[in-house]
Amino acid sequence: METSACAVEIITDKTILDIITDITDDPEQEEAFFVADLSQIIHRFKFWQTKMDGIRLLFPLRYNNDPKVIVTLGALGVNFSCASKMEIENVLRAGIDPSRICYSNQCKSPMSLTFAAECGVKWLFFDNKCELQKIKDIHPSAELILPIDISYSPGPKNAIKSGYVHLDEVSSLLQEARDLQLRVVGVSFYIENIEVVEEFTNAILTASRVFSIGESLGFHFSILDLGTGFPSKTETLEVNFNEISSIVGDVLHDHFHPSNEVQIVANPGRFLVSSSFVLCANIIAKREMETATENGEKTKVCHYYINDGVFGSFSDVIYYKMTYYPIAIKRNHSNTVHRSVVWGPTCDSTDRIVECSLPDLSVGDWLMFRDMGAYSFTRNTSFNGFNTPKVKYILPFQALKYLQNLPNWSEIRRRLNISS
Secondary structure: OOOOOOOOEEEOOOOHHHHHHHHHOOOOOOOOEEEEEOHHHHHHHHHHHHHOOOOEEEEEOOOOOOHHHHHHHHHOOOEEEEOOHHHHHHHHHOOOOHHHEEEOOOOOOHHHHHHHHHHOOOEEEOOOHHHHHHHHHHOOOOEEEEEEOOOOOOOOOOOOOOOOEOHHHHHHHHHHHHHOOOEEEEEEOOOOOOOOHHHHHHHHHHHHHHHHHHHHOOOOOOEEEOOOOOOOOHHHHHHHHHHHHHHHHHHHHHHOOHHHOOEEEEOOHHHHHHHHEEEEEEEEEEEEEEEEOOOOOEEEEEEEEEOOOOOOOOOHHHHOOOOOOOEEOOOOOOOOEEEEEEEOOOOOOOOEEEEEEEEOOOOOOEEEEOOOOOOOOOOOOOHHHOOOOEEEEEEEHHHHHHHHOOOOHHHHHHHHOOOO
């Protein structure tokens, strides 16, 4: 299998399933692997432009830090949100100008903040007065963004590691920034699901109040960051975004009219990359058991153990309760399906991926999982000594033609290692 340093294969007459079949037919191939279709990133980017015109994209690197993903997003004009010195370095290594990077971690070490200042990263998040003083001492020319808590409620607050500033703390914090002669340029918020109209409207109203507070203190905010919370599932994308674009357009027009010269940005990380990666995992063990049904009859349950799990590419199963259903890619299997449970390879009892229905499969057969482009790399561990899957990169010919029309094509081709 190829690694991330290898070339992107241009495909003209093959499907992604053809590519997977070619790999899994190799008797020497047993390790789990990804197939990354970079055209999916381009497709999602163009879809966003159609539905959310005028809202700039800011990609949080925590979703996917693969070098070729960064290069592809950067070629499309997407900016980047980074949480550490290492993430900033990953973006810079892809040839992205530091002016396109936002250091969005509210807890920045002095060393990493110094690095950001030296390399020219100007956008910084902050959420408390101590962080402001640190920025004043190390990076006083930064342009600051204030993350706000949209679930405002009066009364005592629970202690938190870092995060979002309550509305009743905004004025004091902005006064501190003014006293330190620091420049605050924008506001950010986060909601779990932007499709919830009331929650999104409340977030916009809260942001509008913070803009007014800033204005009264002499700041002129020019950035509103809508955060994440955008849908990513391909099968419902069209319907969801038709609703969202209407909501976003109406609410933003009422409170942040274009004449206000406010740049609207968003961080739909999962939306941008989830569909671009398919994971293929090998069945390394199998156990058949019998269990009683509700009417007392016994039925067979097949337990399949694959060579990737929740401590690897399926961490979202634990962190976000995501469900990934496998597709059996064994040829000529029976149409009869059995209740099945798919497990990861480790000795840990929590390494359970999904319960589903599958045909009768054997050790050595393969399962394919779609929509694996988000968090499958960045949380991947080597727990129990299991390797991170390698990546096979493909680019359909039509996507290649799209990239060739971009002004920086020669640089894109070099960084993606596309043969002429």
